[in-house]
Structure formats: C-alpha cells, structure tokens
Amino acid sequence: MSWTLALPLVLPFATAVLAYLLRSGPAGRWISVAGSCAQLVAAIVLMVAVLEHGVIAGQMGGWYAPFGITLVADYLSAVMVVITAITALAVSVYALGDIDERKEDLGYHGLFNVLIAGVTGSFLTGDLFNLYVWFEVMLIASFGLLILGGSRAQIDGGIKYVTLNLVSTIVFLSGIGLLYGMTGTLNMADLAVTVDGLENQGLLTVVAMMFMVAFGVKAAVFPLFFWLPASYHTPAFSVSAVFAGLLTKVGVYALIRTFTLIFDGDIGYTHQILLWVAAFTMVTGVLGAAAQGDFRKILSFHIVSQIGYMILGLALFTPLALVGAVFYLVHHIVVKANLFLIAGVAQRLTGSTDLYRIGGLYKSAPLLAVLFFIPAFSLAGFPPLSGFWAKFILVRASLEVQGWLIAGIALAVGLLTIFSMTKIWAEAFWKAHPEGIEPKLSALDPWTRATLLMPIGFLATFTIVIGFFPEPFVQFAEISAAQLLDSTAYIEAVLGPVTE
Amino acid sequence: MEALIAVVAGCLVAGAVYLMMARNVLRFIFGLVLISNAANLIIFASGRMTAGAPPLVPKGADAPVGQVANALPQALVLTAIVIGFGLFAFALVLVFRAYTSLGTLDSGEMRVAEPRDDARK
Numbered sequence: 001m002s003w004t005l006a007l008p009l010v011l012p013f014a015t016a017v018l019a020y021l022l023r024s025g026p027a028g029r030w031i032s033v034a035g036s037c038a039q040l041v042a043a044i045v046l047m048v049a050v051l052e053h054g055v056i057a058g059q060m061g062g063w064y065a066p067f068g069i070t071l072v073a074d075y076l077s078a079v080m081v082v083i084t085a086i087t088a089l090a091v092s093v094y095a096l097g098d099i100d101e102r103k104e105d106l107g108y109h110g111l112f113n114v115l116i117a118g119v120t121g122s123f124l125t126g127d128l129f130n131l132y133v134w135f136e137v138m139l140i141a142s143f144g145l146l147i148l149g150g151s152r153a154q155i156d157g158g159i160k161y162v163t164l165n166l167v168s169t170i171v172f173l174s175g176i177g178l179l180y181g182m183t184g185t186l187n188m189a190d191l192a193v194t195v196d197g198l199e200n201q202g203l204l205t206v207v208a209m210m211f212m213v214a215f216g217v218k219a220a221v222f223p224l225f226f227w228l229p230a231s232y233h234t235p236a237f238s239v240s241a242v243f244a245g246l247l248t249k250v251g252v253y254a255l256i257r258t259f260t261l262i263f264d265g266d267i268g269y270t271h272q273i274l275l276w277v278a279a280f281t282m283v284t285g286v287l288g289a290a291a292q293g294d295f296r297k298i299l300s301f302h303i304v305s306q307i308g309y310m311i312l313g314l315a316l317f318t319p320l321a322l323v324g325a326v327f328y329l330v331h332h333i334v335v336k337a338n339l340f341l342i343a344g345v346a347q348r349l350t351g352s353t354d355l356y357r358i359g360g361l362y363k364s365a366p367l368l369a370v371l372f373f374i375p376a377f378s379l380a381g382f383p384p385l386s387g388f389w390a391k392f393i394l395v396r397a398s399l400e401v402q403g404w405l406i407a408g409i410a411l412a413v414g415l416l417t418i419f420s421m422t423k424i425w426a427e428a429f430w431k432a433h434p435e436g437i438e439p440k441l442s443a444l445d446p447w448t449r450a451t452l453l454m455p456i457g458f459l460a461t462f463t464i465v466i467g468f469f470p471e472p473f474v475q476f477a478e479i480s481a482a483q484l485l486d487s488t489a490y491i492e493a494v495l496g497p498v499t500e
Numbered sequence: 501m502e503a504l505i506a507v508v509a510g511c512l513v514a515g516a517v518y519l520m521m522a523r524n525v526l527r528f529i530f531g532l533v534l535i536s537n538a539a540n541l542i543i544f545a546s547g548r549m550t551a552g553a554p555p556l557v558p559k560g561a562d563a564p565v566g567q568v569a570n571a572l573p574q575a576l577v578l579t580a581i582v583i584g585f586g587l588f589a590f591a592l593v594l595v596f597r598a599y600t601s602l603g604t605l606d607s608g609e610m611r612v613a614e615p616r617d618d619a620r621k
Binding site (some may be wrong): 129132133136139140143147150152153154155156157158159160162165167169170173175176177178179180182230231233234243394 | 512520525528529532535536538539540542543544545547548550572573576579580585587590591594595597599601602607609610611613614
C-alpha cells in the first residue's frame, strides 16, 4: 500500500533529477514527457486503489502514526493527484513547443517536475508539518519557474509573488507551532480527534484564523490575492498555465482539508468569515478582470474570482455545497490551464497578449477560436459545459440554506464572467488585426503546431466530457464530500489498524 | 523561561512588522528574516522548555530515562531554519536582481509588470 502512495511522489523527483542532468540536449524534454506519462499511470493506480478501499494510508519509514509521516489518500486527494498528473502531462507536451533552449538550459524541466512533486505531496500528506515542507518544495520551484529567463517584468512580478508567499509561509509555520503547543501532535487525523477535547476552544479558533490567513494567501482570496495578478502574466505560457491550474488550488485544498477535518468546531464563526471572503473574492476578482486589457491579466483575475466559488462551497458546509466545491476544483484546473495555453498560441500568432494590439484570430485561425470557445464559455458557466454544472450545484446549495444574497452574487459574477470572456472574444478573435496581419496557424511549423495544439485539444475534450457526462463526476464528488463531512474513515485509515 | 521567549518572539514580530511596512524591499526582506525567527521561537517554546535535560537515550535503554526535553520541536525548528535560510538566500538575490534591472528598491515604483495606465494605451 505504501508504494501506491509514494510512487506519485517519487516519480516526479526522479524525473526532475534526470531532466536536470540531461538539460542541455533534447533528452531533457522527452524525459519530462515520459515522466509525466508515468506519473499519470501512478496517479490512476492510486485512484483505483482508493476506489477499491475507500481511504488508504501509509506510514513512511515504518514509524507508526501519529509519530511518523503519514501519507493519506481519500477521494479528494486521489482526484487532485490525478488531475495534477493530467495537467502536468498536457503542459509538458506543450512545453516541447513553447520552451526555448535557453530556458531548458536554465533547468526548466527540472524545476517543473519538482513543482509537480510539491503539489502532489501537498495533496497526499497527512501531517501538517509535512504539508509545510511540501509547500516549500512547491514554492521554491515556482520561484525558479517564475523568474526563469529574467525579463524585467518577471523580476518585478517575482518580487511581489515571493515576498507575499513567504509571509504566508511564516504565518502557517507559527500556526503549526501554536497548534503543536496545544495538542502535542501534528498528524491531521490525530489532531481531528485531539482538538475536540481541548479546554480552550477560543485559542483554537485563533489558530484556525492563522491557518485561514496562511492558506488564504496561497489560494488568493480577498483581500490577500494581490500577488497573483501582479505576477501570473509575466512568465512563459507553460509556466503560467501550470501555476494557474494548480498552485492556488493547493491553497483551496488545504483550506478544505483543514476546515473540514480539524477546525470544524466553531463553524458559526470560521465558516461565516469564509462566506464573506467567498463573496468578496468572487466580486473583486471579476471586477478586476473587467478593467483589464491583457489576455493573461484577465485570466489571472478570473482565477481569483473562481476561487471564490470554491470557498463558497466550503463556507456553506452542507453536503451539496462540498460536492460543488470538489466538482468546481476539478473543472477549474482543466479549464484554467487550458485558457492560459490558448493565450500562448494567440500570442505566437499575433505577436502580443495586449488585446488592443491583436485580433483577427476568428477569421484566420478558426480552429483556435473553437478551442478557445470551449474553456472560455465553460468558465462562464454555459450549459452544457463543465462550468455550468459546477455553478449550478453551488447556486442550488446556496438556495437550499436560504442564502439568497450569496446565490444572487454567484449568479451575477457568472454574468460578469461572460462579459470578460466576450471581451477577449471580441478583441482577440472577432475584430480585424489593427496592423492588418492575418494570424494563421499554418505560420507555425508543423511540429510546434502539433505540440501546442494537442494538449489544448486534449484538455478541451476533457471539459466537454465532464460537461456532457457529469453524472459519474458528481457521484464521485458526492462520496468525497461525504468523506470530508464524516472524517471517521479518514481517521481510522490513519490511526486504526496500520497498513504496511 | 517560556514568558521570556514569548516576549522575545513578540518583540521580533513587532520589529519585523515595522520593517515590512517600509516601501524599501530590502527592509521588507530583513523584516521577513526577523519574523521567520520569531516563528521558529514559537515552535521551540510550544514544545515546553526543559532546561538541562537533553533527550538522549542512555546505553542499553530503549527510551530516555526520566524527564527530558521534547526533541520534536527542535527537529521541526531545524527543518524550518534550513528551509528559511534557502528561501532568504533566494529572496536576497532576487532583490539584488531587481535593483540592477529595475533600478529601484521602492516597491511603489516597481510598475513594469503592472504599468499605471493599464487599460487602454
């Protein structure tokens, strides 16, 4: 059982080392693609094991919980690992055409795989301090990727990204210290049992707020999101796609995990705050996007806005709302990464991401227009694409608890999302290019064209599949929400009869 | 002993917040160092202070004998120090790079990625 859990972590690290050693030739990028394929297989094996056994846990190094480091996979962890592997595969294929040799020589593929390892580790760990370590693995790799190439805009964005993320890390670390001081354990399952018996529940709420701030920065919620739109439009397109898809979602995952498993004692207080946070995040994100005129900046603000929906699912804390949050997570990672990949192709064809300087893509590159249409309108929540079901579940969950206002906000934000997407559509695709250029896909050489468009098509297909056959995904999300609300299985898997 | 450490950690945080309010990025980074040390002290103190009793296992025994200091927070702090050191080194180089390529350390003037007149040129 341990290997099933450890393999999705070992593979990207091994790939990273090999890809880094062989970075100066073409071998590095192929190792990265092969590693991502192997990672996807390992993730699917893990998923099958979870589907069979419910929750699986493994103790690393033979130290039993709560003393050793525990890896746990329940439904939520497993699906996040699979979706991470899918995104990683798509982006590593895209990188074949997107990343130039200079960036490869600087170690792009090595850093990329370390990032994937960090993300996967965060999803699988069952120990808070270990979560901190995975966050750091992820952070340091993302720092490297963000400023790789070293343009002025990247350094500028990098300063804001690095400083604010370091602050969040320190708040997280202090919270860990205080929580350990109160309970004497950092194993999440053990904590879930211990915190209920604490005398000073008020102090626990204080610590919970520290975790909320720390994970809130990572997840880019209001009012802690300013590092995201300042930096996500600066690095290479492969990098911003993988950031947009995965990094903030690690923060959301950490929030969901800790605020369902550990800090679920004072829901009236903490989840009420989360509800306000969700509302403001949705609104400020979408308004910020409306004011932007750059392809990637609009998309960056939309990440913030969409994070609000996921937090909404957590804040309502009903079974249906959590189903919505889990469904939203999966749908959003695929759609968002894809949109950034498309922005990359648009920039190649037209020469810029500034919407006022480009255009004409619909007439001369209709294939790209179709490929953009799918994730963009899925993001906005058009039926029958995946985003519609995600929003539908969340709005319905809000209505069920008489949250008229929040349901109204969620719907209005969806409407404004359409506004931003039509803005991109009108400027980049519909109107003629201001300089009279006719951007054609055939301008790219066949190899680059294939490597850039294949992952986009793959992810778009995935979006359509979720959209037309949402049933199995919803059922899956229902079980995972049930596991989140009733943590008995999780705790038993970790602390009960230990699996070797 | 715990009270003393708590006061020290509080002073570090206060100094750090003061430094981090500055627009100068270098001062911000120094503030970050102070506050990360405060976090380390918090972890250390929350493991409870036990003076003069190192958690050593005597020869022939399986576990330490009698009251000994809690070894786990010390291991956590060590990890955090190592990670913090690496991140600080990176941040310092980044600030230096920012100074050479952007020509300023004032975070208010770093507007290359987000130009003021953003909407329509």
